[in-house]
Amino acid sequence: MSQYEVSTLKKGLQILDLLQTKRFLTLKEISETLQLNKTTAFRLLHTLEDMEYINKFENYFELNTKKFHSVADHDTSIDWTTLRSPYLLARNTGENVYIGTFDGSDLVMRQVIKPPFDEPFTEEIGDRSPQHYTAIGKVILAFSDEDQQKEALSLLSSTPATDHTFVDPELLLYHLDVIKKQGFALDDEERFIGLRCLAAPVFMDNKVIAAVAIDGPVERMKRSMLRGLTNKVITASKDITAEINANYQI
Amino acid sequence: MSQYEVSTLKKGLQILDLLQTKRFLTLKEISETLQLNKTTAFRLLHTLEDMEYINKFENYFELNTKKFHSVADHDTSIDWTTLRSPYLLARNTGENVYIGTFDGSDLVMRQVIKPPFDEPFTEEIGDRSPQHYTAIGKVILAFSDEDQQKEALSLLSSTPATDHTFVDPELLLYHLDVIKKQGFALDDEERFIGLRCLAAPVFMDNKVIAAVAIDGPVERMKRSMLRGLTNKVITASKDITAEINANYQI
DNA sequence: CGCCAAGTTTCAAATAGTGAAACGGGAAGG
């Protein structure tokens, strides 16, 4: 401990440091991580909020990005790892969350969230797979324009067939039509036995640009739970769309 | 005063707030501005520095931009208003400081610093004038390649002559040659009667991209002081070049 | 409906923060 150290200020700054690595945390999580009394943590958070260094929403605390980044720093390249809504989806469902976008003929993971759902799971961000391979890819295709769908079909014949993969273009188009009508895609053990995946589209300027998905083992994602989980994924896809359109206007 | 407020943390955050508007300040300036005891300010600054929210250099304190901006946030568009060296030049000389760059046929002010030399003087940033009109423009031209010099000369005949302005292309070229040899440009009451201006070039990748200048009334910038001031401007131009090349690598 | 956990409020005790005074160093002026 330095001779001139002000330990109260140091504790406050330690909270700021922590929130620079975790997207948002509860009072309890912060007090436990930093080994602070919960009343102490409560007061420090209250002061950080008053001074606009952090925001409180629901019972979570997050950094105030306006304080930490210039207002003029508007960047149209979306930072998928800092969006709040996917982390909320992960905490609300207890399942892994993914966001993918197309890049050429590939589907690219832009965000992956796994327990404890407070920071990006960077090991899988950037991973690539064929577009039509997963629920994420299919939901983006379902909401894409016809040209993009045709292009995807033309790629189909050149991609090796694998287990549980659509290879019939007519069947794929039919499936995409169903996905578009119902507003989401469900992989019911199609990619991996024992694993379910639910995906919904994310829009910008009325164009689909990404999809958000959760996955989990069939033991947790029982058929009886699918309706509730589907609603949560669709709500999250709308929240993400709103968050992007609020923060990334051109 | 809020019921749960932690006043010690608040004071520390007020220092951070202040340093978000002033490029750097002394202990005395901070304690006076925030009406803190200098010993209190001393301890708070010490803790902010230990926690890497601020840096201390010479007897100044500045925000640690690494803490406040993502490391990945590398932007090749130079933010002239946040460079440290021009503010140091202003404080060391007590004179106004300017940085200008060319934009087409114009000279544009990218940074202007006036008393109390702690934040940009935004009223004049963005101002435009013909390239060859000032010491800044001339020093950039002097270090530019021949194509750019020829283009400037071709513009000369289309610009109305004004007081104290070179209009003879041969004379201008001769003058540019002198500037290049001595490494700086001096306006000795050429733009305005009673005002002197010293400018030196700023480089990136061995190309001149800007010039830094000071100006002041002849009462303060006496002939006998010009050598010392010239050295300070040249040193600053090198410091700015180094700062840019350190922070804005492509 | 009851229980549990997290967040919030209150109060008393303890500790850290505070500020004055003194010291040291550097710069400026005579």
Place this chain on the structure above:
DNA sequence: CCTTCCCGTTTCACTATTTGAAACTTGGCG
């Protein structure tokens, strides 16, 4: 070159703030 002044740093004693336990409130889950 010496003296003075100012800013930053160090020290010490006092005070005000911080702290944490206990109690209360609220919401969610079984």
